[in-house]
Amino acid sequence: MSTITDVARVAGVSVATVSRALRGLDRVSPATRQRVLEVAAELQYVASPTATSLASGRTRVVAVCAPFLSRWFFATLVSAIEKELRSQDHHAILFDLENDDYHSRLPLTQNMLWKRVDGIIALDVTMTDEEIDLLDRLGLPVVAIGASIPGRPCVRIDDSAAMRTAVEHLIGLGHRRIAYIGDVPPHVPHVRTPRDRIHAFTDVMAEADLPVEPSWVLGSDWTAQAAAADSAAVLTGSPRPTAIVAASDEMAIGVRETARRLGLRVPQDVSVVGIDDFQLSDVLGITTVRQDVTAQGRAAARLLLDRLLEDRVCTGDLVLPTELVVRESTGPAPSD
Amino acid sequence: MSTITDVARVAGVSVATVSRALRGLDRVSPATRQRVLEVAAELQYVASPTATSLASGRTRVVAVCAPFLSRWFFATLVSAIEKELRSQDHHAILFDLENDDYHSRLPLTQNMLWKRVDGIIALDVTMTDEEIDLLDRLGLPVVAIGASIPGRPCVRIDDSAAMRTAVEHLIGLGHRRIAYIGDVPPHVPHVRTPRDRIHAFTDVMAEADLPVEPSWVLGSDWTAQAAAADSAAVLTGSPRPTAIVAASDEMAIGVRETARRLGLRVPQDVSVVGIDDFQLSDVLGITTVRQDVTAQGRAAARLLLDRLLEDRVCTGDLVLPTELVVRESTGPAPSD
DNA sequence: CTGAAAGCGCTTACAG
């Protein structure tokens, strides 16, 4: 493959001129530029990104960090981010911070980032103090999605509002005995979203003068599997809740499946609502509060690119709207 | 941040010595190495990957290319690949080749690859002749997953065998009127898997002397949504199939949902089987032929690393086993 | 065992 020197030689100009012509800088005569462009095309010249990076100090690469990669929410974000970055000639390098268990994750290190990326998009990763220090030292711009990072812009939804919408939907249907699944132990690192959602749940219940039965507030690792298993006790108990709100659609799906398996009709016997509008929520008829995950990924990438390309810095959060989507999994509360 | 020159100066040696010491090459005295290590740690020195790449010609970055990124199969592969690569100090850069429609994808270009990556892992991408030329010209090692690429190693399952297993399971349960969903138009670029699966279906049916009703062979874009919609006609027709085999679990889920919505019991009235063991297949009780997607991703990454690190070249395909997992969505054929 | 020097392939002031 040819280098800039080859192009310069064939075009009969200096490498400096080739560099300027190819990057569209001014102070190159139209004729020269034309000639350089032709030669470059002919030689199938593509600048070495590695050499460009060393000389310019910019890699045009962005680190995308997430506590998991294979889950729908994160995979959807990654896909959106990658496309947006590429549209501006940037690339995404991946860091799956998943550890052996749900309750911890791998730390970000200087090795991952230093001179390797121009910036970071953090998908729902709550940073430790050491990590924040590192980011400061490296001077890397960061955009967060979901969990916010002190002093950095964050793209997210209003988790409280989303949960309010879900619970108020149930209350509006006449439900009074409502269970909750999706509580998370206090030491879990990715916490804002779970916490906001459960707080909104208890707030709305209190405002409506409805009791929150402690044994009806279930922990979970936020998988459909765990939700299916954990909800069985509540669904077989007596009295039984007439509705269950799940902090995510995947959990809602697990709960609905368990309900059916126990012979309960959804929604006639028990209503189930989630949050997300997960990939399968529409076919499965899950009532949910939709968030636009692709839009969040795109927005975060754009925020970072604005910073990188035009040094336009955004502070504060970008909060995207959510929307109630009523499907078959919720209905009027059964009369006792 | 400090450079190799800083470390050399503080340690009182040349940069060449620092380079050797840090990379664990021999011909460095233990005392010197020790001293260099200490200084490097003290200065928090991390070598610039960009400079290392330019000098060494190796980027330690691998391109992971896929026609979609947000679907479970691909996201699971990406996660497994990223972890395996990182365990060997390599990184994954992502290329989501998704286009506006299911039937085409973005092409691989020299711009994406040249001097940017050391190798490529292609997730179910059927290469065009131009792309194969490009890969030859660039001399980049490639490992495929799913769809194979002429002359390159490929990690996959035996799609025919997997489908045979699924269909034979149904036949063993006494089903004779069996429909199929997951056929793909001939011009779709990612084709081997769909084609192998449907051929296996018709083969097994023929061997069992069972008719394949053309109107019971349904096309699909392999989403649960499309499967849910497309299967309605077959499920409301008369006669009705007693079983439907879906080329993927996501389609099976869509079919099962439509069946239930139409008032059919699964599996008493109609059995549904898929292939994959998708993330939600266990909670939803979908009988399936399981493939280990994580193992495939890991194996592909390892194959590529073997090639990159030890120039150990593998030719031919690595075929991983599949396994029937019987759950609630299949049962004995109803007596007419 | 260690160092001086060339080289990787670009970009970027600085002259002209």
Place this chain on the structure above:
DNA sequence: CTGAAAGCGCTTACAG
């Protein structure tokens, strides 16, 4: 408008 030269921060023969 164009070129010569320094520099980005490493690695790698080559001497010694």
